[in-house]
Amino acid sequence: MDILIIINPVSGDKNKVEFVDFAKHFLEKSKLSYHFYKTTGKNDSDKIEQLLIEYSPQKVIVVGGDGTLNMFLKPLMDFDIQVGFIPMGSANGMAVELNLTDSPQILFKRFLKSKESKKLDLLSINDSHLLLHLGDIGANANLVANYDKDESRGMFTYAKHFWSEFQNLKGFEFEIKTDQMDYERKGVMLAICNGRKFGTGIPLNTIGRMDDSFFEFVVVKAMDFSDLLKAALSKFDEDYKIESLETIQAKSATVKLKEPRLLQIDGEVIEEFTELKIEVLPKALKFIQ
Numbered sequence: 001m002d003i004l005i006i007i008n009p010v011s012g013d014k015n016k017v018e019f020v021d022f023a024k025h026f027l028e029k030s031k032l033s034y035h036f037y038k039t040t041g042k043n044d045s046d047k048i049e050q051l052l053i054e055y056s057p058q059k060v061i062v063v064g065g066d067g068t069l070n071m072f073l074k075p076l077m078d079f080d081i082q083v084g085f086i087p088m089g090s091a092n093g094m095a096v097e098l099n100l101t102d103s104p105q106i107l108f109k110r111f112l113k114s115k116e117s118k119k120l121d122l123l124s125i126n127d128s129h130l131l132l133h134l135g136d137i138g139a140n141a142n143l144v145a146n147y148d149k150d151e152s153r154g155m156f157t158y159a160k161h162f163w164s165e166f167q168n169l170k171g172f173e174f175e176i177k178t179d180q181m182d183y184e185r186k187g188v189m190l191a192i193c194n195g196r197k198f199g200t201g202i203p204l205n206t207i208g209r210m211d212d213s214f215f216e217f218v219v220v221k222a223m224d225f226s227d228l229l230k231a232a233l234s235k236f237d238e239d240y241k242i243e244s245l246e247t248i249q250a251k252s253a254t255v256k257l258k259e260p261r262l263l264q265i266d267g268e269v270i271e272e273f274t275e276l277k278i279e280v281l282p283k284a285l286k287f288i289q
């Protein structure tokens with residue numbers, strides 16, 4: 001089969017009927033064989049694994065938020081398949097980073113046509129989770145968890161949780177041992193970055209590349225209002241410097257925390273951990289250009 005399309009019907013509260021109609025029409029016109037899979041939120045990854053065995057598609061196109069793509073990283077990596085991602089979630093951090101800011105229709109046509117792919121690194125966390133873009137422990141993970149628990153969605157609810165979390169920042173201590181060096185630090189957030197930019201386009205670090213076989217920790221030591229403002233303005237000026245950010249590059253590392261803390265990966269809250277083992281899986285995902 002040519003194309004398997006995985007679509008999350010609920011991501012970003014966005015209606016995808018129009019896109020699906022367009023995609024079907026375009027596939028028929030192009031005489032490509034295809035299968036649509038709608039996620040259910042239950043055992044989707046296992047079902048995709050079965051479909052990959054059954055159909056052996058040439059390409060897989062994932063339509064949803066960052067969390068939707070994250071759900072399928074394992075089978076997509078194991079089957080070494082060409083992947084296209086159409087961001088249709090609420091916070092699409094990966095979209096800017098991966099140059100996926102065109103409309104879903106344009107991206108879809110581009111992925112079907114393209115014969116080129118670029119291999120991106122993935123990060124393995126505690127041998128049981130994969131990270132493509134960004135994860136963190138601390139302020140942002142708490143914000144994502146509180147936003148998820150709230151029945152209201154949207155920008156206003158997000159802003160409400162953002163302010164309540166970032167106004168009451170509590171520092172915590174942790175120990176990082178990389179393949180190069182040991183560090184003891186205290187901070188309000190520890191980001192684990194394969195990429196560089198938050199969903200808003202705010203760069204957390206300036207050296208991260210998703211295909212360099214390294215990842216970066218960004219230790220956010222403290223944040224006050226002027227830092228936040230600078231970070232927000234950095235959307236327009238990448239040369240900003242927040243004094244309280246420290247970047248540590250590594251190929252593998254362990255992190256030990258004094259107390260259990262929530263971890264979020266690619267926008268999905270995982271659980272609380274006291275220890276993380278992180279390792280780069282170089283060039284593990286074939287991303288269609």
Ligand SMILES: Nc1ncnc2c1ncn2[C@@H]1O[C@H](COP(=O)(O)OP(=O)(O)OP(=O)(O)O)[C@@H](O)[C@H]1O
Pocket residue numbers: 008009010011012013039040041042064065066067068069088089090091148267268
């Ligand atoms: N049919 C479904 N019904 C309910 N939840 C689903 C369904 N399909 C997938 N999911 C859930 O959607 C989540 C992924 O959503 P994703 O992060 O891609 O979208 P999002 O709109 O950015 O999410 P959020 O609004 O939380 O930021 C996963 O947790 C998955 O379990």
